[in-house]
Amino acid sequence: MPTVSSEELAAAAGVNSAKLRKDFSYLGSYGTRGVGYDVEYLVYQISRELGLTQDWPVVIVGIGNLGAALANYGGFASRGFRVAALIDADPAMAGKPVAGIPVQHTDELEKIIDDNGVSIGVIATPAGAAQQVCERLVAAGVTSILNFAPTVLSVPDGVDVRKVDLSIELQILAFHEQRKAGEEAEAQADAALEAEAGAAAAAAGKSGKGPDGDVPAVMPA
Amino acid sequence: MPTVSSEELAAAAGVNSAKLRKDFSYLGSYGTRGVGYDVEYLVYQISRELGLTQDWPVVIVGIGNLGAALANYGGFASRGFRVAALIDADPAMAGKPVAGIPVQHTDELEKIIDDNGVSIGVIATPAGAAQQVCERLVAAGVTSILNFAPTVLSVPDGVDVRKVDLSIELQILAFHEQRKAGEEAEAQADAALEAEAGAAAAAAGKSGKGPDGDVPAVMPA
DNA sequence: CCATCTTTGTGCACGCGTTCACAAAGGCAT
DNA sequence: ATGCCTTTGTGAACGCGTGCACAAAGATGG
Incomplete structure (x- = not known):
């Protein structure tokens, strides 16, 4: 029976092994102490939990x-x-x-x-x-x-x-690209600022009081 | 000069006003106490910070x-x-x-x-x-x-x-959809599990020890 | 020029998620 | 059967981000 340990999985996924075990534990106890997790059974359980077995x-x-x-x-x-x-x-x-x-x-x-x-x-x-x-x-x-x-x-x-905003990902890349190219390292507000910027632009179109703005285009030229 | 308060922006963006102010503070102090933020200046500063002013x-x-x-x-x-x-x-x-x-x-x-x-x-x-x-x-x-x-x-x-995985978003929707349709409310491990599931599938292809698996296809049928 | 009012900027505390660390559990060899 | 070794499952501590609450700052009106 092919098995994997939480340690191996954690290394492969780039996460902490304890977190991984704790996550799995929410699905129930599918592991065997001293051995690890039965790969096939684990894959099935996760698939089911995520809804992958349904049509x-x-x-x-x-x-x-x-x-x-x-x-x-x-x-x-x-x-x-x-x-x-x-x-x-x-x-x-x-x-x-x-x-x-x-x-x-x-x-x-x-x-x-x-x-x-x-x-x-x-x-x-x-x-x-x-x-x-x-x-x-x-x-x-x-x-x-x-x-x-x-x-x-x-x-x-x-x-x-x-x-899904196809340009937001590009935006994030450009943001990091800008950082690489020098600049004083300043802010870390990132995706958060994005939403806020949108709201600001929406508010700008109104007289001054603008909750619930829904204008999608974010930045003027 | 058209201005917005952090309170208005927070309401529009659906976030906490204190968080918003703290985020803005990382970019410097562009606000005026008792008044708010100059919309035009704020938009420019955020655009610049995010790299939107560059080509x-x-x-x-x-x-x-x-x-x-x-x-x-x-x-x-x-x-x-x-x-x-x-x-x-x-x-x-x-x-x-x-x-x-x-x-x-x-x-x-x-x-x-x-x-x-x-x-x-x-x-x-x-x-x-x-x-x-x-x-x-x-x-x-x-x-x-x-x-x-x-x-x-x-x-x-x-x-x-x-x-960008176009199906991951559908997956998340399906996951919530599954929840709506009854089921005992169990796990909350979500996107995390996704990565781990991928790693498990990758490991399944190997003899048992499989760090750094790179097989992209996640689930077998 | 002073008082008052509004709104920013931020120290501090709370809460949640991650990580550590270890006891319990199971396999395996002797 | 017994003891050792490996790995799970989880209680407890840590750290970080979010939200609260307030002092400082500036505008505005008298």
Whole structure:
């Protein structure tokens, strides 16, 4: 029986072995003292805990470059995700296969969600359409949304939204790059400042009192 | 002079006002007591600190769906990023314009990096090509890499790599979704487990001792 | 010029997550 | 069966980041 010790795993993952053991302990006691963890059993338990053993049908709305890239992305299937449908507002796209799946028109959205029991939606539309799409998804029963559009979505309680900003990662790289290139080492406020900067820009557009600003574009030129 | 108080900004950004003030204090004292922060000046200072006032030429390597999506992504320009070149290994792509920029062949990679003074590279190639592209970028002088390919890149010291895994976000959503759907509330180990799971899978492939495993595919079916 | 009011900047305390360290548990050899 | 060795599981301590609370600073009005 192939096994791994917490020490080996910790070294491989670059974390502390005690933390790793404590994390595992929350899932129950799967290890054997003096031996380690049964690799196969451990992998299964973690997979189950993370929901990888379930089948998660997802819909992708907005089949532009990004939507197509997501549809073709190989990483989804192995993680338990199944692209149940591709949806686009452009009638010219309807029926056209992307990644082997025919694109369907937005009109079908509610039916698709319902028929497939979809609870996770991916929004890859332009910013302008995102909120509206979001609302239709939620109304149709979707409770988790992955948002690639550069907008902050507002959703009712009980719905999870995760926003992926493709430029934020570049921003972080540029920040470190700037540090390498000299400069006096000053701040460490990092991702935090980002959100705050956005709020500041939003507030700037208002008369002076601006809670709940929702302007997504952060910096003026 | 339009100003904002830390209280207003904190409300807008959804954070604590004291934390916000403390963060700002690391950049220096730009506020005026009894008044607040001069919006324009604050925005400028934060922009400067984050490197938004600089011009960052970037190259995108691998012009598939994802590369094209990135090239078309509007968010870059406003954050100080300029797509200096698009590079692809397919000779058929050469010269073809994407997002108004002609694609160039991989052969030109070193020259492009050098001519444009590029220090940030984006890898959107298939997994198999990523490491090789990475090495060429580094050799040509790139010191920051944004990796969309599902591989762990190994780079020399001094080079920053950020990996964007498009499925990890879905995974997190699925995890919460699973929680909503009942289950006994157990673990809270989350992103941590992800890395550890990867390490476990890597170790499974080895005889038993497996530090520094680099197998990227996480879970077996 | 002084009093008052607002808001910043920051010392201090609390709480949480990480790490240390060790007792308990199980395997294995004798 | 017994003792030793390895590795887990976890109580306790440490450290760091967040939030509280207040003194200092500056504006504003009388």
